[in-house]
Amino acid sequence: MYVQPTRRLVLWDIDKTLVDIGGMSREIYAAAFKIVTGLELEHMPNMAGKADHDLIIASLRLHGIPEPASHLVEFYGALAAATEVRKAEIKQHGRCLPGAREAIERLAKTPGVMQSVVTGNIRPIAEAKLAAFDLTGPIDFDIGGYGSDDGERAMLVRLALQRTQQKYGVSYLPEQVFVIGDTPYDVASAKANNVRAIGVASGSSTAGELHAAGADAALNSLRDTRALVQVLLG
Ligand SMILES: [Mg+2]
The missing domain is CATH 1.10.150 (DNA polymerase; domain 1)
Structure with missing residues (x-):
């Protein structure tokens, strides 16, 4: 019997989730x-x-x-x-956050997983920040949501879902879409679209605060790739 791979759409926040470019x-x-x-x-x-x-x-x-x-x-x-x-x-001054590269690479090797970004950055900045740390390979920037699209992060998630549908003719079930970010705003943007939220306490919010904001899971960092994959694939 043919078993379809688990389909997942992963929408990464960038700042303080994947990279930190400080000042x-x-x-x-x-x-x-x-x-x-x-x-x-x-x-x-x-x-x-x-x-x-x-x-x-x-x-x-x-x-x-x-x-x-x-x-x-x-x-x-x-x-x-x-x-x-x-x-x-x-x-030179920024850094890739611990586990970020491993997480992206691990997901890139997982059949059925598509990765893009939902970020407050405009697209050229989003691409430049990830390119600085060689993180762009598995990311499909065409289907992302960006800071020039709208002021509301929930709208950025909605646009990413629409762009994915337009580009690939595929729509995902709510439980197949994961927004991963470091702030309660990321979590709220997922919840407003009825999709899953994974909080990462690599910014100024604690895992407890991200949980309280409604995150389906909250990790202290992306270091534990196995835990992340577990949450994503269930
Ligand atoms: Mg962030």
Whole structure:
């Protein structure tokens, strides 16, 4: 009898889940802010779990720039450019989080598992951050959800599901889709779409907090690849 492989769609958050580029995120923002407004970035909203769309509007507003939404497209371009010229620094100052590479590679070898991202980053930054640590191979960026798509992370998950359906003609059952991230925002975005959430306590939230936010499972890190696979494949 032919047994179909277990189908899974894994949607990775990037910052503090797979990689940590530390102060580089703010530096890139400040550079883009200067390009767009001519001003120094003096205040920055808390970035954890937020989409670039919302961060841009909030930071422009904090500096009294009128009609912040009218600058979004230019800002995205400036962010991509500011990232492009800092690729070497991202690699130098950032790090791949423990277990992240092993987890992605292990899942890439598991039949039926598709991997993409749902991230607050715009796509060029998402690709650059993962490329800096050689993590892009198994990731299908075409079907991801990005910070320029919407401010709501739940919408980013919804878009990723739609893009997967459009590209592959396949829809996944809710229990076959896993959002993996380090903040309660990641967990909430999964829950809003009725899909599974795995919290990883590699950011500022504890495993307990991620559980309390509704995560189906919460891991201390991605180091325990076997535990992760167990949760994913059941
Ligand atoms: Mg994150």
